[in-house]
């Protein structure tokens with residue numbers, strides 16, 4: 001099976017590769033930078049979901065050899081309890097309805113939330129906060145704020161499992 005992923009982000013690619021390895025599924029993983037079609041910093045679940053679906057669908061259309069395509073998108077969402085990280089995944093297959101899965105969410109500290117509300121992007125804000133470069137390709141904000149217990153790859157890996165599980169379930173019931 002050939003799986004395409006709509007991003008060149010290392011944490012996302014690693015998450016998908018690790019998941020298939022863990023599930024003992026023999027697949028080839030290809031990656032293609034795919035536009036999310038939403039703002040660089042999505043600010044709601046809806047916008048983040050749309051970004052994930054757009055990436056998956058774009059990637060599927062571009063990569064003819066792919067059986068399925070996965071789009072993973074990071075965003076933030078306002079709640080009555082503050083601004084939370086939110087992450088979504090979408091799985092596209094030709095002729096089928098796109099599948100969705102959401103990831104773990106945690107509250108961002110107030111000073112980080114304020115900078116995002118003022119229009120900054122989480123990636124650079126996190127680099128400045130952690131005094132590291134390219135944190136979005138590594139542990140990500142979720143890794144920083146969970147003391148490394150759940151990093152960005154682990155979080156996207158869980159989303160990937162939720163997607164593949166739904167895909168396998170539907171495949172099984174159509175046989």
Ligand SMILES: O=P(O)(O)OP(=O)(O)OP(=O)(O)OC[C@H]1O[C@@H](n2cnc3c(O)ncnc32)[C@H](O)[C@@H]1O
Pocket residue numbers: 006007008009012036040041042072073074075121122123124126135136137139140141142143152
């Ligand atoms: O190359 P792509 O796939 O676009 O990967 P990305 O890291 O930019 O990830 P997203 O577009 O999905 O994320 C949207 C924005 O949120 C930022 N972001 C999301 N989650 C993050 C995290 O865990 N740590 C740091 N930045 C994050 C990211 O830098 C973007 O500005």
Ligand SMILES: [Mg+2]
Pocket residue numbers: 040
């Ligand atoms: Mg991006």
